[in-house]
Amino acid sequence: MTSWITVCRIDDIPLLGSRRVARDKGADVALFRSSAGRVFALLDRCPHKGGKLSQGIVAGEGVVCPLHNWTIGFCDGKAAAPDEGSTPVFTVNLDGDAVQLDAQELATLGTDLPLPLAGPCTRRA
Numbered sequence: 001m002t003s004w005i006t007v008c009r010i011d012d013i014p015l016l017g018s019r020r021v022a023r024d025k026g027a028d029v030a031l032f033r034s035s036a037g038r039v040f041a042l043l044d045r046c047p048h049k050g051g052k053l054s055q056g057i058v059a060g061e062g063v064v065c066p067l068h069n070w071t072i073g074f075c076d077g078k079a080a081a082p083d084e085g086s087t088p089v090f091t092v093n094l095d096g097d098a099v100q101l102d103a104q105e106l107a108t109l110g111t112d113l114p115l116p117l118a119g120p121c122t123r124r125a
Contacts, residue, residue, distance in 0.1 A: 002091075002093075002102050002103075002104075003102070003103040003104065004093050004095070004100035004101070004102065004103070005100060005101055005102075005103050005106060006095070006098045006099070006100050007021045007029075007031070007099055007100065007101050008021070008031065008098075008099050009097050009098060009099065010033070010037075010039060010094065010097045010098075010099055011097065012099075013031050013032070013033040013039060013099070014033065015033055015034075015035060015037065016033070016034070016035055016057075016058040017032070017033060017058065018030050018031060018032050018033075018053075018054040018055075018056075018058070018063070019031045019054070020044055020054045021041075021101065021106075023106055023107075023111075024107075025107075025111045026043075026110055026111035026112075026113065026115075027043050027044050027045045027110060027113065027115050028044040028054070029041050029042070029043060029044060029090055029101065029106065030042050030043070030044035030052075030053050030054035030063075031092075031099060032058055032063055032074060033058070034058060034060070034061060034074070035058075035060075038061075038074075039092050039094065039099055040061075040074035040075070040089075040092060041089070041090035041091075041092050041101060042063070042072065042074065042077055042087050042088065042089055042090065043077075043087045043088040043090075043109070043110040043113065045087055045110070045113060045114075045115070046065040046067065046068075046070055046072065046087065047070075047072070047079060047085030047086055047087050048065065048067070048068055048070050048079070048083065048085060049067050049068060050114060050115070051065045051066055051067035051068070052066070053065060053072060053087070056072075059071065061073060061074050061075060062074055062080065070083045070085075071083075072086075072087055074089070075089070076089065077089040087110070088109045088110040088113075090102065090105050090106070090109060091105060
C-alpha cells in the first residue's frame, strides 16, 4: 500500500514553473507544473552533467536543463534524442489541491546518484 506524503499545494507550483522538495538523503525532488496544470516530479538532477532541472524552463511535457539545453521528459525522465540518459521519475498524487509523493520513493529513488554539480565553486583544502 502506498503511503502518500503531502509536500505542497498545487498553487505553490507556478504554471510553467517548479518547486524543490528537500530529502534527508540524495538530491532534491523537482516538482513541475505544465501549462495545462498537470504536476510532475523528477529527481532535480540532469543525467548529462548534473544540472538542477528545477532551474530549467518548462516546455510542454518536459523541462530544458539550464546547463546544456537537454530536454528531459516528465513522464519517463528520458532525454530527448539525440541526447541519451534519464533521471528518476517520482509518482505524483493529487488529493484536492494537495500535491503528494510516495514516501518509499522519496526515501530511496535516486539516492545512490551523485548530487548535482551545478552551483558555486568551492575551495578544496
